[in-house]
Amino acid sequence: xxxxxxxxxxxxxxxxxxxxxxxxxxxxxxxxxxxxxxxxxxxxxxxxxxxxxxxxxxxxxxxxxxxxxxxxxxxxxxxxxxxxxxxxxxxxxxxxxxxxxxxxxxxxxxx
Amino acid sequence: xxxxxxxxxxxxxxxxxxxxxxxxxxxxxxxxxxxxxxxxxxxxxxxxxxxxxxxxxxxxxxxxxxxxxxxxxxxxxxxxxxxxxxxxxxxxxxxxxxxxxxxxxxxxxxxxxxxxxxxxxxxxxxxxxxxxxxxxxxxxxxxxxxxxxxxxxxxxxxxxxxxxxxxxxxxxxxxxxxxxxxxxxxxxxxxxxxxxxxxxxxxxxxxxxxxxxxxxxxxxxxxxxxxxxxxxxxxxxxxxxxxxxxxxxxxxxxxxxxxxxxxxxxxxxxxxxxxxxxxxxxxxxxxxxxxxxxxxxxxxxxxxxxxxxxxxxxxxxxxxxxxxxxxxxxxxxxxxxxxxxxxxxxxxxxxxxxxxxxxxxxxxxxxxxxxxxxxxxxxxxxxxxxxxxxxxxxxxxxxxxxxxxxxxxxxxx
Numbered sequence: 001x002x003x004x005x006x007x008x009x010x011x012x013x014x015x016x017x018x019x020x021x022x023x024x025x026x027x028x029x030x031x032x033x034x035x036x037x038x039x040x041x042x043x044x045x046x047x048x049x050x051x052x053x054x055x056x057x058x059x060x061x062x063x064x065x066x067x068x069x070x071x072x073x074x075x076x077x078x079x080x081x082x083x084x085x086x087x088x089x090x091x092x093x094x095x096x097x098x099x100x101x102x103x104x105x106x107x108x109x110x111x
Numbered sequence: 112x113x114x115x116x117x118x119x120x121x122x123x124x125x126x127x128x129x130x131x132x133x134x135x136x137x138x139x140x141x142x143x144x145x146x147x148x149x150x151x152x153x154x155x156x157x158x159x160x161x162x163x164x165x166x167x168x169x170x171x172x173x174x175x176x177x178x179x180x181x182x183x184x185x186x187x188x189x190x191x192x193x194x195x196x197x198x199x200x201x202x203x204x205x206x207x208x209x210x211x212x213x214x215x216x217x218x219x220x221x222x223x224x225x226x227x228x229x230x231x232x233x234x235x236x237x238x239x240x241x242x243x244x245x246x247x248x249x250x251x252x253x254x255x256x257x258x259x260x261x262x263x264x265x266x267x268x269x270x271x272x273x274x275x276x277x278x279x280x281x282x283x284x285x286x287x288x289x290x291x292x293x294x295x296x297x298x299x300x301x302x303x304x305x306x307x308x309x310x311x312x313x314x315x316x317x318x319x320x321x322x323x324x325x326x327x328x329x330x331x332x333x334x335x336x337x338x339x340x341x342x343x344x345x346x347x348x349x350x351x352x353x354x355x356x357x358x359x360x361x362x363x364x365x366x367x368x369x370x371x372x373x374x375x376x377x378x379x380x381x382x383x384x385x386x387x388x389x390x391x392x393x394x395x396x397x398x399x400x401x402x403x404x405x406x407x408x409x410x411x412x413x414x415x416x417x418x419x420x421x422x423x424x425x426x427x428x429x430x431x432x433x434x435x436x437x438x439x440x441x442x443x444x445x446x447x448x449x450x451x452x453x454x455x456x457x458x459x460x461x462x463x464x465x466x467x468x469x470x471x472x473x474x475x476x477x478x479x480x481x482x483x484x485x486x487x488x489x490x491x492x493x494x495x496x497x498x499x500x501x502x503x504x505x506x507x508x509x510x511x512x513x514x515x516x517x518x519x520x521x522x523x524x
Contacts, residue, residue, distance in 0.1 A: 008433070042434075
């Protein structure tokens, strides 16, 4: 399972940039979820961005998070990992995160 | 002479061979020995203990815009004062090398000399950045510009020759033609071709006469064929390449490069809503169709041996700088590349597109020491290259841009 955590949120605040990634990474560190710190996930206007992803699976991005959402983020990563496709509907998105989905990226191939 | 020994690394040499354990010795700016290093030769070298980490070539982005500055306001690229714009471009250059990219090919500059000045400053050691081949503003014909404020307009063969000469006079390394539209503009269709054969021929002939290459924003089927008919060197996007175009590409595969900028399509379709461009809007203007058509065509190009390189038009708000290695993940997941093939495209082919195939893009004796030390195995998980914390060291020209850390170094005796 892979949890992508933005390492630049809040991107547009040069004094605070990076604080979200550091805090969220620390908060999920004990969970056993594999974390990938990435430069940005492109959800910047609502900073505090993570995504769940995996090989061949749909990437689901959440925005507007803070460290208080760490437990829900871990549950989302585990549920996404356990699902076949990664697409919402194929796994139960924690209720706290339902309204925080800001992108669903399908890895669809042409028919 | 300065020397560095990478000891006990997994060598991913970009020859196509599987990674293998060994040592790599760097002397001054070059790789001196790979695999088994004569201890006498390594005497006195600074030692980096690899502990099985992967040592590989720095990466190449074949479609780079230093002066695209993570903005959602594309017209703003033209109105931004040049002083601020240069500062932002310098930051982009640093972000590239911070991300393990040591080779970049400029795909257009938002103002005349931003690319050229950055390249020269990098080469002089004044600012950090990758090796860079600089571009100028992209050339478009009247009525065919994607973003008018950052375009150099030219019409007709004589106009093209003049525009090319002026850009070469600025010091660019290659010329960019903006031949087709782009759906996000709302007015310029991706499948529309604005250049004529005569204009492309004139631009290519004049550039080649002066020893410069030409690249092109070419999404339509006709534009791809026009590029190939006229010997244009680097085709960007190639989304709607048809069967005839595929045949022509296969015939030209020894001299042409394709860099699709695939992440632009993925992110614009699915991930731009936060910046006011929701998926429904992207689908409505054609990005879903374009992505699916492009994937199909690029998979076929790959099957036919066409040289396809990563490089994703990074620098828009939803394709921000620093996320460059996502292209490699797309190559594997969408285009059917193996992880090794994706890495070869980003390294060995990078050396080729940078016009230094015998010096760049491989971990081989005699090559320039542009290396990254990766905490992980990119063949097993290509996404590890997206995590800057896992790129433990970055070397360019035999000098560390990112130090491996004090705990890993000692002196060979």
